[in-house]
Amino acid sequence: MAGSLPIADNLLAARQLMAFTLGFHIILACIGVALPAMMLVAEYRGRKHGDEVALDLAKLWSKAAAVLFAVGAVTGTVLSFEMGLLWPRFMERWGDVFGTGFAIEGVFFFIEAIFIAIYIYGWKRVSGWAHFWSGVPIVISGIGGAFSVVAVNSWMNQPQGFRLDAAGNVVDSDPLGALFNSATTYEFPHMLLAAYMVVGFGLASIYAIGMLRHPERRRHRHYRLGLLIPLTVAAIVTPIQLYVGDVAARGIAEDQPSKFAAMECIDETGPNQTEWIGGICTDDGVKYGIGIPGLDSFLVGFSTDTVVTGLDQIPDDQEPPANTLLHLAFDAMVGIGTALMGLAAWLAFVWWRRRDIPETKWFLRAVAVSGIGAVIALESGWIVTEVGRQPWIVYQQMRTSEAVTDAGGLWFAFGGAVLLYAALGFFAVVALRRVFRDADAEAGGEGPDADLPYGPPPQPASSGGTR
Amino acid sequence: MSKADVVFAILCAAATLYATFGGADFGAGVWQLLAGREAPERRERIDTRIAHSLGPVWEANHVWLIFALVVLWTGFPDAFAPIMQTLYLPLALAAVGIVLRGSGFAFGHVFSEVAGRRANDVFAASSLITPFFMGCVVGAIAGGDVEAGGSGSALGWIGPLPLLVGVLFVASCTYVAAVFLLDDCRRAGDAELEPYFKRRAVGAAIVAGVLAVAGLIVLRIEARAVFDGLLGEGLPLLTASACFGGATLLGLVRGWSRALRPLAIGAFVTVIAGYAVAQYPYLLPETLTIDDAAGVEPTLTALIVVFFVFLAVVGPSLALLFRLAQKQVLE
Numbered sequence: 098m099a100g101s102l103p104i105a106d107n108l109l110a111a112r113q114l115m116a117f118t119l120g121f122h123i124i125l126a127c128i129g130v131a132l133p134a135m136m137l138v139a140e141y142r143g144r145k146h147g148d149e150v151a152l153d154l155a156k157l158w159s160k161a162a163a164v165l166f167a168v169g170a171v172t173g174t175v176l177s178f179e180m181g182l183l184w185p186r187f188m189e190r191w192g193d194v195f196g197t198g199f200a201i202e203g204v205f206f207f208i209e210a211i212f213i214a215i216y217i218y219g220w221k222r223v224s225g226w227a228h229f230w231s232g233v234p235i236v237i238s239g240i241g242g243a244f245s246v247v248a249v250n251s252w253m254n255q256p257q258g259f260r261l262d263a264a265g266n267v268v269d270s271d272p273l274g275a276l277f278n279s280a281t282t283y284e285f286p287h288m289l290l291a292a293y294m295v296v297g298f299g300l301a302s303i304y305a306i307g308m309l310r311h312p313e314r315r316r317h318r319h320y321r322l323g324l325l326i327p328l329t330v331a332a333i334v335t336p337i338q339l340y341v342g343d344v345a346a347r348g349i350a351e352d353q354p355s356k357f358a359a360m361e362c363i364d365e366t367g368p369n370q371t372e373w374i375g376g377i378c379t380d381d382g383v384k385y386g387i388g389i390p391g392l393d394s395f396l397v398g399f400s401t402d403t404v405v406t407g408l409d410q411i412p413d414d415q416e417p418p419a420n421t422l423l424h425l426a427f428d429a430m431v432g433i434g435t436a437l438m439g440l441a442a443w444l445a446f447v448w449w450r451r452r453d454i455p456e457t458k459w460f461l462r463a464v465a466v467s468g469i470g471a472v473i474a475l476e477s478g479w480i481v482t483e484v485g486r487q488p489w490i491v492y493q494q495m496r497t498s499e500a501v502t503d504a505g506g507l508w509f510a511f512g513g514a515v516l517l518y519a520a521l522g523f524f525a526v527v528a529l530r531r532v533f534r535d536a537d538a539e540a541g542g543e544g545p546d547a548d549l550p551y552g553p554p555p556q557p558a559s560s561g562g563t564r
Numbered sequence: 565m566s567k568a569d570v571v572f573a574i575l576c577a578a579a580t581l582y583a584t585f586g587g588a589d590f591g592a593g594v595w596q597l598l599a600g601r602e603a604p605e606r607r608e609r610i611d612t613r614i615a616h617s618l619g620p621v622w623e624a625n626h627v628w629l630i631f632a633l634v635v636l637w638t639g640f641p642d643a644f645a646p647i648m649q650t651l652y653l654p655l656a657l658a659a660v661g662i663v664l665r666g667s668g669f670a671f672g673h674v675f676s677e678v679a680g681r682r683a684n685d686v687f688a689a690s691s692l693i694t695p696f697f698m699g700c701v702v703g704a705i706a707g708g709d710v711e712a713g714g715s716g717s718a719l720g721w722i723g724p725l726p727l728l729v730g731v732l733f734v735a736s737c738t739y740v741a742a743v744f745l746l747d748d749c750r751r752a753g754d755a756e757l758e759p760y761f762k763r764r765a766v767g768a769a770i771v772a773g774v775l776a777v778a779g780l781i782v783l784r785i786e787a788r789a790v791f792d793g794l795l796g797e798g799l800p801l802l803t804a805s806a807c808f809g810g811a812t813l814l815g816l817v818r819g820w821s822r823a824l825r826p827l828a829i830g831a832f833v834t835v836i837a838g839y840a841v842a843q844y845p846y847l848l849p850e851t852l853t854i855d856d857a858a859g860v861e862p863t864l865t866a867l868i869v870v871f872f873v874f875l876a877v878v879g880p881s882l883a884l885l886f887r888l889a890q891k892q893v894l895e
Contacts, residue, residue, distance in 0.1 A: 163670075164670050164671055165670075166623065167623065167666050167667070167669050167670035168666070168667065168670050170623050170626060170627075170666055171662055171663045171665075171666030171667065172663070173630070174626070174629065174630060174659065174662050174663075174666075175659050175662075175663060177630055177633050177634070178633075178648075178655060178656070178659045180637070181633075181637060181644055181645065181647070181648030181655075182648050182652050182655060182656060185644075185645040185646075185648050185649045186645065188637050188641055188644055188645050188648070189641050189642060189644070189645030190641070191641075192637040192638055192641030192644060192645075192859065193638055193639070193641050193859025193860050193863040193864075194860075194863070196634060196637055196638025196639075196641075196859070196863065196867075197638060197863060197866045197867065197870065199634040199637075199638065200631075200634050200635065200638055200866070200867055200870045200871075201870055202634075203627065203630055203631040203634050203870075203874070204870065204873060204874045204877060204878060206627050206630060207624065207627045207631070207874070207878045207881070207882070208877065208878065208881060210623040210624040210626070210627050211624045211878070211881045211882060211884075211885045212881070213623070214619075214620040214621065214623060214624060214885060214889075214894065215620075215884070215885060215888060215894065217620075218619060218620045218889075218894035218895055219888070219893065219894055221895060222893045222894070222895070223888075223893065234881075259860075267859075267860055268860065269860055269861075269862065270859075270860045270861075270862045270863045271862060272862055272863055272866035502648075502649055502652070503649075504649065504652045504718065505718070510656065513660075517660065517663060521663070521667055524667065524670075524671050525670070525671065527671070528670065528671040
């Protein structure tokens with residue numbers, strides 16, 4: 098026991114460190130993938146219709162992007178280091194099987210970094226539509242980058258595209274087979290749409306909060322457009338996401354029965370499985386949850402007769418840990434996604450009837466929390482996919498405990514990372530607040546727009562206006 | 565030339581470009597740090613010039629590192645793992661330096677408002693960290709501290725060769741940064757800062773030259789095989805590097821303008837190529853060859869294909885970015 102303790106301790110520390118830094122980076126990755134699209138929608142509107150407010154928004158969002166992309170670039174680099182520093186055996190054995198995806202990602206990352214610089218720093222001197230077009234490669238490379246990175250994660254869930262010899266060494270690889278493994282088909286669209294939801298709802302929530310705090314801004318075009326552009330994108334994406342998520346869940350039931358059984362709290366294999374909403378998973382079934390008989394089987398195979406594999410079929414040493422956590426994370430993701438769908442439908446209905454944002458404060462309140470909700474759903478989804486794959490780092494090929502480093506001091510590294518990232522997060526928020534406050538000062542300086550001839554004067558900028 | 569050799573050449577190219585352009589970004593941070601003693605107005609001016617020069621390009625420059633890492637772990641997984649396992653301390657510290665430096669770019673003026681002027685110095689100081697520890701990593705590999713398969717001593721990199729290479733990396737970064745900044749000042753018509761960076765470029769060139777000679781001596785003692793390779797097959801490249809370095813110095817003193825940047829880059833490219841030739845056929849001297857470290861064949865082919873796509877797509881884009889930046893279109 099004494100000998101195995103440090104490794105067990107290392108495993109926990111390495112997993113915590115990876116989870117923390119990945120959980121932090123994934124938010125920034127979403128912003129990198131989807132924020133450029135919001136900027137381009139605004140810029141397109143601005144150029145096409147000569148809409149100065151839309152152009153201002155595009156400029157403002159690109160300033161925020163400048164800050165967040167830089168933070169994302171370094172937190173992403175940390176992950177590249179961690180791949181080797183924390184999981185050297187994983188990289189050693191499998192690096193040449195899944196690595197091609199990362200090499201392709203390198204190409205997209207380059208394109209993204211190059212054109213985001215031209216876009217952000219080119220507002221003054223790159224003119225008109227040329228500036229708009231300089232943003233298009235960013236959107237494309239965001240999608241391509243998301244594909245190649247998620248393909249690697251999918252590969253960990255569904256390792257394909259290699260051949261082993263009798264000793265278990267990789268002797269042949271099929272880079273395309275690894276890249277287009279069966280999990281990529283649902284993981285990639287799921288993550289891409291998640292990025293658009295996080296950014297769409299997140300950006301809209303900033304404007305909703307502003308409108309709630311300063312009611313006079315509700316008629317202000319800068320805020321209305323700032324809310325509407327990202328919220329519309331998110332509202333379009335959300336129903337597609339619910340469909341993709343549904344497909345993904347069925348894919349997981351098929352490809353990774355242990356993950357599915359754990360996240361749905363299924364103990365005994367069989368037909369007519371109950372779908373549990375909430376609750377705590379115990380050895381004697383789910384406690385305190387709401388059960389809908391037969392629904393789980395129906396969702397997996399469109400019939401209550403569908404047999405769903407339970408944890409009884411999974412060897413004890415291959416069962417994912419923390420079933421309740423997985424189950425609740427899955428429910429949180431689905432629940433929030435459904436609620437966001439309701440929000441999207443609300444906007445669509447009122448827009449269809451009145452060509453306007455719903456007037457009630459409750460709508461703004463809902464939008465205000467939708468951003469944080471989308472982030473929670475995102476993190477929950479990653480908990481399901483990563484914790485749900487345990488104890489494997491490469492599903493049914495390599496255990497996470499076999500991959501971990503034997504280097505010392507991982508808990509110190511974890512503590513250091515928490516401190517460093519806390520500072521990073523703090524300064525990023527301060528920087529963003531400043532960017533948006535400066536814009537408020539400018540937008541406020543023009544006064545409320547024509548359709549609000551009276552009402553309280555705009556709040557003078559508190560501190561952001563001067564430099 | 566095997567496929568593995570081709571991938572090794574790609575790895576060296578990416579590492580060289582990171583050392584040159586990423587190195588210049590770190591070097592500029594060192595100059596910001598050293599400008600701490602200047603009068604506030606001049607310091608402001610230097611900070612502005614550096615922010616203006618690096619703002620548009622640093623992120624693209626940084627991607628070379630990611631690309632090099634990816635090629636290393638995909639092409640040579642059997643070398644990547646022992647390097648990461650043995651040299652985790654300097655590598656983790658280099659990563660911390662990258663985080664701090666990147667944040668410095670991201671919210672430079674926010675720091676100075678929230679945390680005061682000193683915060684900026686902390687972030688400029690981080691520019692010392694990454695080149696130094698990257699140098700330690702390269703020095704430790706050259707010195708044979710990283711062995712195939714095994715994980716060597718965690719503190720093996722604390723020795724004369726790695727530490728000296730670390731200092732050499734810092735000096736080289738400041739040198740190339742000063743040359744680049746001088747060139748940027750000239751293009752922007754900043755007559756005040758031109759002589760400032762010119763003096764510093766000359767100083768840094770001399771320091772880097774002296775350290776390089778010292779490095780050769782220590783290399784002879786600590787890693788004889790690499791030293792012999794450097795003075796054997798690597799000699800033409802080493803000579804070329806010395807010539808480029810000498811020409812840059814001459815150009816600085818004589819007041820050349822356009823040639824300086826290419827000359828400085830030439831000195832970097834040739835010395836790194838010389839080192840790669842000296843180490844050949846080893847990836848980890850003298851326990852792991854390039855061929856033995858290489859991954860499976862189809863993956864190597866895929867990497868080569870990706871690299872050519874990369875050249876076709878990223879090459880012109882990067883050229884466009886640098887052109888726009890140097891024409892002062894990006895601000």
